[in-house]
Amino acid sequence: MAHMNPTPVLDPSQDQxxxxxxxxxxxxxxxxxxxxxxxxxxxxVRIMPDIGFLHTGIEKxxxxxxxxxxxxxxxxxxxxxxxxxxxxYCLAVEKLLxxxxxxxxxWLRVLLNELTRINSHLVWLGTHAMDIGAMTVFLYCFRERExxxxxxxxxxxxxxxxxxxxxxxxxxxxxxxxxxxxxxxLTRFPSNIDEYENLLTNNPIFVNRLKGVAxxxxxxxxxxxxxxxxxxxxxxxxxxxxxxPYTGYENFKFNVPVSKVGDVYARYMVRVAELRESxxxxxQALEGMPEGPSKADAxxxxxxxxxxxxxxxxxxxxxxxIVTEGFTVPEGEVYMPIESxxxxxxxxxxxxxxxxxxxxxxxxxxxANLQSLRTMCEGRLxxxxxxxxxxxxxxxxxxxx
Amino acid sequence: xxLQPAITDLEQLKDRPEVTALLALNAAAVTGAKFDRNELTxxxxxxxxxxxxxxxxxxxxxxxxSLADLTCVDWYPREPRFEVVYHLxxxxxxxxxxxxxxxxxADANIDSLTPLWPGANFFEREVFxxxxxxxxxxxxxxxxxxxxxxxxHPLRKDYPVEGYR
Numbered sequence: 001m002a003h004m005n006p007t008p009v010l011d012p013s014q015d016q017x018x019x020x021x022x023x024x025x026x027x028x029x030x031x032x033x034x035x036x037x038x039x040x041x042x043x044x045v046r047i048m049p050d051i052g053f054l055h056t057g058i059e060k061x062x063x064x065x066x067x068x069x070x071x072x073x074x075x076x077x078x079x080x081x082x083x084x085x086x087x088x089y090c091l092a093v094e095k096l097l098x099x100x101x102x103x104x105x106x107w108l109r110v111l112l113n114e115l116t117r118i119n120s121h122l123v124w125l126g127t128h129a130m131d132i133g134a135m136t137v138f139l140y141c142f143r144e145r146e147x148x149x150x151x152x153x154x155x156x157x158x159x160x161x162x163x164x165x166x167x168x169x170x171x172x173x174x175x176x177x178x179x180x181x182x183x184x185x186l187t188r189f190p191s192n193i194d195e196y197e198n199l200l201t202n203n204p205i206f207v208n209r210l211k212g213v214a215x216x217x218x219x220x221x222x223x224x225x226x227x228x229x230x231x232x233x234x235x236x237x238x239x240x241x242x243x244x245p246y247t248g249y250e251n252f253k254f255n256v257p258v259s260k261v262g263d264v265y266a267r268y269m270v271r272v273a274e275l276r277e278s279x280x281x282x283x284q285a286l287e288g289m290p291e292g293p294s295k296a297d298a299x300x301x302x303x304x305x306x307x308x309x310x311x312x313x314x315x316x317x318x319x320x321x322i323v324t325e326g327f328t329v330p331e332g333e334v335y336m337p338i339e340s341x342x343x344x345x346x347x348x349x350x351x352x353x354x355x356x357x358x359x360x361x362x363x364x365x366x367x368a369n370l371q372s373l374r375t376m377c378e379g380r381l382x383x384x385x386x387x388x389x390x391x392x393x394x395x396x397x398x399x400x401x
Numbered sequence: 402x403x404l405q406p407a408i409t410d411l412e413q414l415k416d417r418p419e420v421t422a423l424l425a426l427n428a429a430a431v432t433g434a435k436f437d438r439n440e441l442t443x444x445x446x447x448x449x450x451x452x453x454x455x456x457x458x459x460x461x462x463x464x465x466x467s468l469a470d471l472t473c474v475d476w477y478p479r480e481p482r483f484e485v486v487y488h489l490x491x492x493x494x495x496x497x498x499x500x501x502x503x504x505x506x507a508d509a510n511i512d513s514l515t516p517l518w519p520g521a522n523f524f525e526r527e528v529f530x531x532x533x534x535x536x537x538x539x540x541x542x543x544x545x546x547x548x549x550x551x552x553x554h555p556l557r558k559d560y561p562v563e564g565y566r
Contacts (some may be wrong), residue, residue, distance in 0.1 A: 005498055055546040059531075060555055098404035222467050222492060225520030226499040236492060243495040330404060332437055335488050335499060337469065344472050348486065363470035363488070367527075371520050400546060 017045050020382070026055050028131045028386045030261040032397030039382060047385070048375045049370055054400035062360035066326030067093055068167055068303075075161040077362060078398035080123050083109075083152075089360075091246055091348040092336035093167045096329050101342035103290040104168035106248035107212060108119055111182070111280035111285035112155070112164060113247075114278040118189070119148040120341035121275050128268070128390035129200060132209050137199050144192050147185050148395050168302035169295030179286060186282050193275055200255075201272075208267035214376035217262060224375060225368040228343025229274065230392050233267040235260035240339040251288070252281050264391040274341075295331040301327050326355030339395070342366055342393050366398040407437035410465055417441060418462055419460045426456045430505075430559055432563050436469060444497040452488075457489060457498065458517065465489035465498055468514065471524035473532045477558040481505040487514075513539040531556035 017040045024032040032053035037053040038046040052096070058077060064071045075082040075087045085108055093102065101109075126141030149159040155174045156164040164171055200206050221234045231238060239256040257273035259266035280370045295302050303322055306313035321327075337346040343365030350359040369392045376388045414420050420443060423431050430449030435442040445453045457465040470488040483504040493553055502511060513536035514521040525536040526545040533554035535543055543545040544551065555562055 052544075052546040052548075057555060060560075060562060098438075134549055162484045223519050225468055225518065225524075238492055238495070332407065333440075334438055334441075334501075335440065335470065335497065337490075337497070344469060344490075346488070348470065348472060348488070361470070361472040361486075363472075367523060368520060382497055 009348045016040060019335050020128075022052075022385070028118070029389060030127060030394055031390070031399075033394065033396055033399075035272060035373075035385065037382065039401070040293055042123055042381050042383075044377050044380055044382060044385065048205070049373060050118075051367075051370070051396070051399050054396050056401070058401045059360055059362065064356065066355050067329060067357060068322065068326065070357065072161065072163045074362075075163055076397065077161060077364065077401055078342070078345070078366070078396050079393050080120040080342065081116045081341050082160060082162045083112050083164060084120075084338065084345060085362075086111055086163060087247065088336055088338045088340070088345050088347045090167050091164045091338065092334050092349040093329065094296075095206040095334045095336060096332055096349060096351050097167075097301065098330075099168055099296050099301065101169055101247070102172045102293050103129065103248065104292045105294040105296070106172070107251075107285050107289050108170050108294055109165060109247045110249060110252065111282055111289075112152075112170075113253075114281045114285070115148055115151060117341045118275060118282075119145055119152075121271055121278075122148070124271065124341075124390075124393045125196060125275075129196075129395075131386045131390045132206055134200060134203070134206060137196055140192070140196060142198075145191065151182055151185065161347065166302070168298055169293075173294055179289070179367075182282070183286055185285070189279050190234075190276065193272065194349070197272060200268075200359055207265065209383075209387055210268060210391075212262060213264045213384045214380065214391060216353050216372055220375050221285045221372060226337065226343070226372045226392075227368065228341070228365055229270045230343065230369050230372065232257065233259045233270045234262040240337055244337070246336075246338055252284050254281050257353050264387050267391040328353060328355050329357075337363070340365055342395065342398070343369055362401055364401060365401075366394040366396070370394055370399060404523070406436070409433070409435045409437075414441075419443060419457065421459050422463060422538065423453055426452065440497065442501055444501045444503065446531055447502045447504060447511050450485075450500070451517065453485070453516065454489070454511055454514060454517055457500075463491060465491045465496075468494055468518040468524075469497065470560060471521055471528065473528045473534055473556075475532060475555055475556065475558045476490045477506070483509050483532060485511055485528065485534060495545065510537055511535070512537050513542075515539055530554070558561050 023034040034050040074085040126138035129137035156162040308315040346363035348361040352358040433444035469490040487500040
């Protein structure tokens with residue numbers, strides 16, 4: 001109950017308003033977000049998010065692990081886009097090491113990162129629509145999400161906590177027939193998006209609940225550190241995949257959907273357009289997938305293949321060394337920002353030259369985006385809060401870490 | 402992509418527009434600079450941090466309009482032990498810049514950036530909660546991650562990862 005902390009901002013002297021508690025068990029707060037709403041009738045006077053219920057001290061734990069042991073921790077931060085977190089961390093450590101990833105490794109990363117974006121946006125679309133009252137879309141979205149999760153399971157052995165990207169490449173080659181399965185899914189997927197859009201985009205109930213609701217201007221969004229689709233729906237054209245390309249995104253052609261409207265409906269349109277763009281990037285990755293190794297040639301950092309380990313003495317020694325002692329990383333610090341489905345996911349990794357990171361900080365998009373909720377909701381109705389929370393697409397695991 | 406040696410000499414980095422702008426603003430407040438792994442870091446004095454950010458944001462050639470990240474590193478037992486790390490992002494130029502401020506453990510106070518970026522609110526609360534660094538002028542400096550009645554600041558290096566505190 002220590003979290004029950006309404007004191008700092010509320011003014012008890014005025015009795016015009018009422019304080020309403022929402023969450024942390026409320027179904028439409030997308031996790032354990034607690035909101036304190038100060039309401040005047042149905043109108044919101046003030047809104048105070050209370051977070052920290054899922055805080056597990058991941059940043060502290062990382063300091064006690066070897067560099068390669070941190071990868072599984074990153075999955076658990078934002079559990080809807082595990083691969084994006086893996087990618088950001090691996091890129092940060094690779095930048096510290098000065099390690100180059102072969103083209104096939106990079107293209108596999110792009111392909112799986114975009115599948116992760118599809119996965120994450122599908123969960124967002126389903127739950128957001130369900131908050132507004134459209135139950136069917138939820139079932140459709142989870143049907144397609146299941147297909148994506150099966151692809152993840154085939155490639156990494158896990159549906160959600162994949163840990164597929166490792167420092168120096170990916171953990172292993174995808175199994176036989178995996179690319180065909182992916183292609184089959186991706187060929188079908190645009191018609192699925194049409195299906196969702198048929199149910200929502202012109203649906204008068206949906207549109208009336210969303211249009212003009214929870215407006216935020218471009219200036220406010222930047223000042224409040226909002227990123228990702230929340231920022232792009234307010235007319236700021238920033239996408240780190242295009243502006244500061246990483247892991248080979250410069251080889252792909254895609255549009256960055258931007259809307260100038262800044263309301264919930266604009267954020268909905270931007271994300272649905274992103275689904276289509278992600279599908280295009282995946283198709284390009286499948287068509288142009290280069291041959292060759294998917295891991296960097298760095299025996300001191302990358303675990304050897306199983307076959308080599310059983311036949312070559314050196315490989316066995318390196319394997320033993322990496323697993324028992326880790327590998328050292330040159331001193332320095334790196335901030336690696338990438339575009340996660342929710343916005344800018346940045347990993348700040350400080351190395352002191354040992355085998356364990358001195359400090360790992362995750363700049364999580366949900367944490368920063370949540371701050372714009374206040375600007376979006378004040379002066380509006382209680383029912384709009386649900387639409388606003390859905391539209392900034394927070395994941396509380398990401399928020400609290 | 403072999404690693405290039407880091408440039409840590411302020412003299413060599415004087416021509417970078419970010420360094421030039423801050424030196425022109427207050428040369429005594431810029432205590433160091435580093436260019437490593439394609440990332441520019443500038444150390445500034447703690448009294449100058451708000452002015453430095455204001456300058457970086459409003460300078461027409463730089464336009465670091467957005468605060469990307471704010472965190473802290475604890476170098477215990479070395480003094481000054483805390484390093485508050487700001488990552489600024491220029492939306493028009495698509496560039497990042499790292500600003501750092503060193504703070505001693507006995508007097509870990511720094512000006513809040515909330516007047517410039519209201520979005521610094523949560524980040525500063527997080528640093529206060531997990532490191533115990535105080536931000537002067539913050540509208541609501543209370544714990545954000547840990548429970549209200551928690552003792553200690555978990556991300557400090559003298560706080561154990563497991564076992565008893």
